[in-house]
Amino acid sequence: VPEPVSESLKLLGFLDVENTPCARHSILYGSLGSVVAGFGHFLFTSRIRRSCDVGVGGFILVTLGCWFHCRYNYAKQRIQERIAREEIKKKILYEGTHLDPERKHNGSSSN
Amino acid sequence: MAHAAQVGLQDATSPIMEELITFHDHALMIIFLICFLVLYALFLTLTTKLTSTNISDAQEMETIWTILPAIILVLIALPSLRILYMTDEINDPSFTIKSIGHQWYWTYEYTDYGGLIFNSYMLPPLFLEPGDLRLLDVDNRVVLPVEAPVRMMITSQDVLHSWAVPTLGLKTDAIPGRLNQTTFTATRPGVYYGQCSEICGANHSFMPIVLELIPLKIFEMGPVFAL
Secondary structure (H helix, E strand, O other), X not given: OOOOOOOOOEEOOOEEOXXXXXXXHHHXXXXXXXXXXXXXXXXXXXXXXXXXXXXXXXXXXXHHHHHHHHHHXXXXXXXXXXXXXXXXXXXXXXXXXXXXXXXXXXXXXXX | OOOXXXXXXXXXXXXXXXXXXXXXXHHHHHHHHHHHHHHHHHHHHHHOOOOOOOOOOOHHHHHHHHHHHHHHHHHHHHHHHHHHHHHOOOOOOOEEEEEEEEOOEXXXXXXXXXXEEEEEOEOOHHHOOOOOOOOOOEOOOEEEEOOOOEEEEEEEOOOOEEEEEHHHOXXXXXXXXXXXXXXXXXXXXXXXXXXXXXXXXXXXXHOEEEEEEEOHHHHHOOOOOOO
């Protein structure tokens, strides 16, 4: 029977930051962006309330931007890993036979 | 299988389930950000000292909070539809199995290469061996090959049932008088559990599904048919 995994940090009770790929990265950059945007706005305007609004907006935008960027790269990486896995399997299976892609390639290049 | 008190999805055993988990993460991040925004708005509402009740003529705000949710819905809908159509792709199954729901057990028919038909009953607690799983283990498992597309034809002999295996991302209703089809390709061997997912009477909770996925080479040697 699988044992329960140790409790992972869940933001607002449902976003598992530790086990969701790119979540921790996005939230951290979002927090940084929020602090930079909010504090920067305050330094220029000295308006507390508006700076908090800018901070929250910055958090949402930076988190979303990092999230999409990271997930896109993660998806690309998974596709490349799958292609590599398939090619390795094919190479092991067909090495030395007439179906070997390297043999076909070498044969055509020598011709 | 799920561990005790598990809330999240189980690890994926098929490419479709991997896509579903990815989509779930994507939707959850959007939901988190919306919840964060709403909590912030609530905090502001509860802590404001402003008492003006002039809430008319906010055209810009109304435009923003109409268009923005529409954009968010599109961001959620596009991946969702992509996966929906992916599940309907014809992937040339190499093996077909029929699954028939009864009150309260499943019948499986392997009719492609012979006429193997068997029933799958939940193991009663008194018959459990040490290490067996209560309410999940069955007397006869469904043995299938890994990395081969499999077609499941699902129906019922009496009332509505539903054939579900969460780790494969499968849930298909078993409807009397109707044949539903689902296909899957398992990516790793193992024993995977599911439970009937449509209320079907007193023992609805006691008709589990157990798949035993084995390497194709071993499956071809015919252990399934050596009963």
